[in-house]
Amino acid sequence: MSVNLQKGQKISLEKEAGGALSRVVMGLGWDAVKSKGFFGFGGGSAEIDLDASCIMFDTNNRPVDVIWFRQLKSRDGSVSHSGDNRTGAGDGDDEQVSVALNDVPADVKSIVFTVNSFTGQSFAQVNNAYCRLVNAADGKEVARFNLSVQGSHSAQIMAKLYRHNGEWKMHAIGENGTGRTFDDLLPQIVPHL
Template sequence: MGISLQKGQKISLEKEAGGGLTRVIMGLGWDAAQSGKGGLLGGLFGGGGGESIDLDASCLLFDEAGELVDVVWFRQLTSRDGSIHHTGDNRTGEGAGDDEQIQVSLATVPANVKSLVFTVNNYTGQDFSKVANAYCRILNGADNSEIARYDLSCQGSHSAMIMAKVYRHNNEWKMHAIGEVGQGRTFDQLMPQIKPHL
């Protein structure tokens, strides 16, 4: 079991993994919140339980100057250089384990890319009050062991979140748990909020 991160915490991925790290996987998991306590409003907005929640994980690649180099998301599942791959869109959150995964070959991320920012957006437009048990976690791609986990279950009226940043610092990869909430069905609406974290 990996380290449980707090908002704002920074860790060295290699130290936590206990050595050389060449590949990591960012996993995102969630469930649809059980309704039934929605009352009149729940009835109006279809709170009959079993509602599909389509959260989308994206990975944004930035260079040293904070310019966007590439994006991996449900409309482009692999980065142009091939180092980052999204395993596919999950539109319901059903099932155990990670609902979406983004695989990162750290060894082949282009040298001009300094940071990878992971975001989550609710494409169907619901806010996070409809989401339960949401988390992101980083796995060691060599053996699928969990390096770090960050709980995203801050229910509220936001529809998006900047989850975390994985970045190069002194020739090693580190992770910063950002956990900043925002609005938007896709990552581009979060760009003004992402910039200060680069």
């Protein structure tokens, strides 16, 4: 049974999954808003290139590695990205980031997941956006966070996985932001670390 997270909510991954997790997948999905054609006929949807990124922070809240469409694997190998989906077409997750929790270096305190509109459109043109955490061992969804707050923002700080008293937890951040890549979001992420 998956937990439907609310903005700001924090959960223990072990409690929600019913035991220790070794590998999780953060899935991101979205659809482009369909435009209405002439007199409501025709139309279609614009292609929107949302990009999932994952920033690893150390105990001093400094970024130590970034996993995104230009670097699909962390230098230590514990985090990997499925690759860039430039349209959001199709059902299910459009991009996925896999995290081997037991292999994340001990000096990494938190892993923050962001999404940016690389093509520059605002989230007013995005429908059904979500992120979900899945237990890779059995494919079961542990938690889901619906992101479809439409508006003029072009990015969102979705969630973070973090260590607390020796266990991994998840914090649904859901903070709207601005920028085409994770770099633009770094100043907005720091208060959430």
